[in-house]
Amino acid sequence: MGHWITLDTHAKQIRAWRADPANPAHGTLVVVQEIFGVNSHIRHVVDTFAAHGYIAIAPCVFDHIEHDVELGYDAEGVERGRQLVAAIGIDSALADVRAAVGHIAAEGHVGVVGYCWGGTVAYLACTRLGLPAVSYYGGRTVPFLHERPQAPLLLHFGANDPIIPPDDVQKHRDALPMAEIHDWPAGHGFNCDQRGDYNAEVAERALARTLAFFGEHLR
Numbered sequence: 744m745g746h747w748i749t750l751d752t753h754a755k756q757i758r759a760w761r762a763d764p765a766n767p768a769h770g771t772l773v774v775v776q777e778i779f780g781v782n783s784h785i786r787h788v789v790d791t792f793a794a795h796g797y798i799a800i801a802p803c804v805f806d807h808i809e810h811d812v813e814l815g816y817d818a819e820g821v822e823r824g825r826q827l828v829a830a831i832g833i834d835s836a837l838a839d840v841r842a843a844v845g846h847i848a849a850e851g852h853v854g855v856v857g858y859c860w861g862g863t864v865a866y867l868a869c870t871r872l873g874l875p876a877v878s879y880y881g882g883r884t885v886p887f888l889h890e891r892p893q894a895p896l897l898l899h900f901g902a903n904d905p906i907i908p909p910d911d912v913q914k915h916r917d918a919l920p921m922a923e924i925h926d927w928p929a930g931h932g933f934n935c936d937q938r939g940d941y942n943a944e945v946a947e948r949a950l951a952r953t954l955a956f957f958g959e960h961l962r
Contacts, residue, residue: 752842757806762793770961771847774801775861778824780812852961875960888918896922901929
């Protein structure tokens with residue numbers, strides 16, 4: 744369903760995975776990757792949103808450093824992904840989100856959804872770019888909780904996530920009373936069927952909440 748496109752960014756051209764619905768779109772979504780690149784999981788996420796009626800695009804933010812990054816969910820992949828994230832930085836990732844928004848904004852109202860590291864980028868797209876956003880297990884968000892959302896915000900967490908302990912989830916609740924926050928009975932990465940913590944039932948329920956959120960806020 745999806746296909747590779749070229750995206751003009753602040754610094755250079757990068758690739759992005761784009762998928763379009765069969766019928767007129769409900770809106771448009773920028774999908775922000777995990778630390779593992781725009782791999783088969785993120786491409787599947789983009790295709791899934793398109794199947795539900797959204798134009799969706801996932802910029803390959805790692806292309807600024809290295810092309811064709813598709814890391815596995817093992818210790819080696821985690822280590823390399825963390826290195827790339829540290830080298831890219833939040834500002835560059837947000838600039839790529841802005842470029843992706845510019846690419847699709849004429850085709851409908853835009854929202855952002857991100858996963859893991861991308862969940863934190865999605866949160867910042869809400870506070871800094873004023874875009875409705877959904878964050879899945881954004882474990883790096885705590886240092887930015889002083890920033891105020893400028894648009895509707897939905898956060899998904901796993902109650903059994905060792906990376907984001909309950910105290911951190913509570914910090915989000917305390918700092919963001921205006922946000923919709925779900926704490927699901929699952930671990931980290933519960934949306935990804937390539938991870939050990941994948942939970943099909945929770946992933947489906949979280950997707951339903953995400954689609955309802957965008958259905959309401961991307962009118």
